[in-house]
Amino acid sequence: MPSTHDFGFTIDTLDWKAWAPVLDLARATPDEIKVLEESHPKAKVSPYYLLLVQEAEVLRQRSKLFNTIMYGPRGASRADRELAATAESRVNGCPYCASVHAQRFVQMKGDRELMLRLLDEGVRTPMPSKQRAIVDYAVKLGATPSAANAEDLAKLRAEGLDDAEILDITLSVAMFANANRLMQTLGEAVRP
CATH class of the missing domain: 1.20.1290.10 (AhpD-like)
Incomplete structure (x- = not known):
């Protein structure tokens, strides 16, 4: 599978491959599932979120901050x-x-x-x-x-x-x- 070093920038949809083990969703704790559900609609199938959720509270805070900054109804469009x-x-x-x-x-x-x-x-x-x-x-x-x-x-x-x-x-x-x-x-x- 070619990496982005081989093709540069694109407006096309890309996937992301983790270099470290990701959480096996079948082994997720109830809190990890909750954090994934709070984070992003596709978090349960995203290697990025499945990697980050192994530090559940960190992902919880990161997602809350991200969603507030990028989707909040105030200020910049x-x-x-x-x-x-x-x-x-x-x-x-x-x-x-x-x-x-x-x-x-x-x-x-x-x-x-x-x-x-x-x-x-x-x-x-x-x-x-x-x-x-x-x-x-x-x-x-x-x-x-x-x-x-x-x-x-x-x-x-x-x-x-x-x-x-x-x-x-x-x-x-x-x-x-x-x-x-x-x-x-x-x-x-x-x-x-």
Whole structure:
């Protein structure tokens, strides 16, 4: 099965293969089952969740945080959060997360061409000014968090984002700084 090192970034749906043993669902405790059910609709068949649930409380807290940041009804639009997650994943070299969140951005925003360019050409590809400001901010936070400054926030505000939206973009980037590292150190994306 070819790894993502062989094919790079894609908007296609990818699978993920764990490099460590995953939980045998038939041996799961009631708490592990509960955590999987709280985490994601497909968690019981996902090698990623079946690996992480072996530390059930950690997965419980990670899933609660992830779901609040990415799906909460406040602040930034879902599309803007997905764009930030895709940019962070592209910079971090995580094809699995980049493909998932590129697909979600397209579902929310309908701009498949932008996502294809972002995945193929990288984070410097041309894009509308609002998306450019979000991607530039995500890239800066991902590469060197201390480099982000008031000027970066001013650029986001100039594109119409308020402070609650900027906080959501920041939270999305931070979540994916963590998520990408988990995905890439515990396994690898593979073509289905």
